[in-house]
Amino acid sequence: MSGNRGIVIQCGYCRLEHFAVKRTDIFCCSRCRSLIPIQTHEEQNRTTIVYNRSVKTSPLPKIKSSSENQLSNNGSLARFSGSSGVKYLAFERPKASFSMFNACPRVLSEARLGKRALICGVSYKKQKYKLKGTLTDVYNIKHLLMYKYHFPEHVIRVLTEEDDLDRIPTKANMEAGLRWLVEGCRPGDSLVFYFSGHGLRQPDFDDDEIDGFDETLCPVDFKTKGMIFDNDLNDMIVKPLIKGVILHAIIDACHSGTILDLEYLYSLKEKKWLDNRPPSGAKKCTSGGRAVCFSACRDDEMATDSNAFTKKAMSGVMTHCFIQTILTKPKLTYAELLSSVRDIILETFASRCLSSKLIDKLLNRRISQEPQLSSSEVFDIENTKFML
Incomplete structure (x- = not known):
């Protein structure tokens, strides 16, 4: 079909092909009503192929919790968070013969200087608390940054267990990545830290926590090398932020409400x-910049996996809802984003069948999750537009 008259768009969810005369940023599938953010690539014969997946907007079906996955650590029992694979998004891992980044050269021209991102997805392969779909979440977040917020690919560092040794999310590599993220930051910089994996709580002996617990992230080797504590995260990526620099952290993990302190x-x-300042009086502020964190749940809650979004794969509830909200509701304020993510999560839990709720009650399982927003400073979230 000639590109002079239009383009061919294939829905990544149901694979139905559409012919569009006008270029558009988002296309709605006529069969499954999925929203398809469009990135196109013109071949020599001017036929356009879209290597995308779609955003499913139909009512959310049954949710499945993985609260059975628990780990005893220093006497405390915590279910590890589930940020698993999502196939609902517009971003499919590119084939070897095709670069999604090269397919859209306008990204380079529109990209602003001073952007940098660290994306960590930990699957805990060959361990009893393995997470099955973090890779998909990681690639969805990466392509959200590239095609929605115009982060050049070379400024995005991805740590997963699929990469080279220096790109595996070990404690050493994660800490090196965190230092790289803020190193040499300058006014006007926009920094992003995303983590998908397990989170735990530990007793706080420094009187730095109002609730008496430190929150932690679990690298792939946390059993031998240890966890990354909220105090460490604050020291590494919050305190170095100078005036004019803004950091956004997006954390899909259990007990992550105040993970950056x-x-x-x-x-x-x-x-x-x-x-949320420490009772001890310890300083947890930046060096003039702003740090903002979206977390999957409160410090005393567990993040949840769900099959509510696709029938084929589990996914992290918070990651799915966060990206879906951004793609379907442009020009959001921080308040609208936080409220929308919470509402979708509540709708997901409400859709669970009665028998599942009864089982949870009999087993004394708390299946609740309220996303959190924390900041290094007070600002007007009702009127401030969300932007990365």
């Missing part, structure tokens, strides 16, 4: 910022 936590119920 930021000084303010927003309450949707009270519609105000709450004081």
Whole structure:
């Protein structure tokens, strides 16, 4: 079909082909009503092929919790978070013969200087608490940054167990990546840290935590090398932020509400910022910049895996809802983003069948998850547009 008259768009969810005369950023599939963010590539014969997956907008079906996956650590029992694979998005891992980044040269011209991102997805291969789909979440986040927010691919560092030894999410590699993320930051820089994996809590002996617990992230080798504590994250990527630099952290893990130890936590119920400064008086502030963190749940909650979004794969609830909201509702404020993600999660839990709820009650399982927003400083989230 000639590209002079239009382009061919294939839905990544149901594979139905459409012919579009006008170029558009988002196309709606006529069969499954999926939203397809468009990135095109013109071949020599001017036929356009879209290597995309779609965003499913139909009502969310049954949710499946993986709360059975628990680990005893220093006497505390915690279910590891589930950030697993999602196939609902517009971004499919590119084939070897085709570079999605090269397919869209306008990204280079539109990309602003001063962008940098660290994306960590930990699957814990060959371990009893393995996560099955973090790779898909990682690639979806990466392509969201590239094609929605115009991050050049070379400024995005990805750590997964599929890569070379220096790109495996070990504790040493994650800490090196975190230092790289903020190293030499300058006014105007936009930095992003994404983590998909397990999270735990540990007793706090420094009187730095209001609830008496430190929150931690679990690298792939955490059993031998240890976890990364919230105090460490604050030291590595919060305190170095100078004036004019903004960091966004997106954390899909259990017990992640205050994972960066930021000084303010927003309450949707009270519609105000709450004081989260350490009782000890320790300084957890930046060097003039701003750090903002979207977390999957409160510090005392567990993040949940769900098959509510596709029938073929589990996915991290928070990651799915976060990206879906951004793609379907452009020009969001921080308040709208946080509220929308929470509402989709609540709808997902509400859709669970009665028998599943009864089993949870009999087994004394708490299946609840409330996304959190924390910040190094108070700002007007009702009127501030979200941008990475």
